Amino acid sequence: MPQGPPPVRTAAFLGLGAMGTPMAARLARLLPTLVWNRTAGKAERHAAEYGTQAATLAQVAQADVILSCLPTSAEVGGLMAALLPDLRPGSVWIDCTSGHPVSARAQAALLAPCGVAFLDAPVSGGPLGAQAGTLAVMVGGEEEVLERVRPLLESFGRVVLRVGPSGSGFAVKAVNNTLMGLHLLSLAEGLASLKLQGALLEPALDILNASSGRSFSSEAKFSQQVFNRRFAANFALGLLAKDAGIALENVQDVKGSAPLLAHTAMLLRAAQHSLGSDLDHTAAVRMVEDWNGVELT
């Protein structure tokens, strides 16, 4: 009788940042969950608050499923190299980082000889979506592997979709975030020009939101973060600039043509350089405000 894959009994989560903290908390409602974080105190606090278990990397390596959510594929690669000798055949590594497709393919190839499957499974929806379990999860990798771990992804995701082979999840995520950046900056440009013409910004935004030019940025970001100058730390500008850079590299890899995506990536990099990496990404509108000599209030 051919043996099926081993059942999933334990999970381990690497990286308890703005996203990883609520994602690991939801995962722990489903099955026993080990947590590891570079700053170890965060793992201890997570265990106390959410019923997870703070673990060493040696313990993490023994889990049936390992999930990671780190800034970039480079940090994931560093941990993967450390864990590689101890990983168990039949286990699955799910990387929820907004990573690089080239790294996903390399990491899948690195793990395969150890009998470990890899899925790239980046997410969209922010820390609030993670808390509510309503993230969108875009998965690259084998369908059969996704079906084995689908309940884990559905513990924090409302929509979990396979979008293609290894690396496809990261590629889709990079396009998504570049579109978000494009919408944010172009809306800031539009509103700045409207303000210079003497239009009233709040009703202008309201009517855009009832019209065909609306977007997630117009509906969720301007009234809550920009008009009131909150720019509350949620999703770092440096991470968004990184994602747009990945989208641009993907375009170049396939010899595509995408001047709007390229321009967006360049502008987000410029905003990151002038404003800093750690501010919330919505603060990028300040660059547009400076160009136009107006404040979007």
Ligand code: NDP
């Ligand atoms: P945060 O900056 O909040 O957290 C980063 C995490 O990575 C922390 O746990 C940090 O540990 C850890 N880390 C950083 N460097 C290393 C390293 N060299 N080795 C090991 N661990 C490291 O990031 P987010 O949670 O916001 O983002 C994580 C990923 O999710 C990113 O790829 C981002 O693009 C993506 N994402 C973010 C969203 C958001 O709204 N924030 C939404 C969707 C996707 P320590 O605590 O020690 O600093």
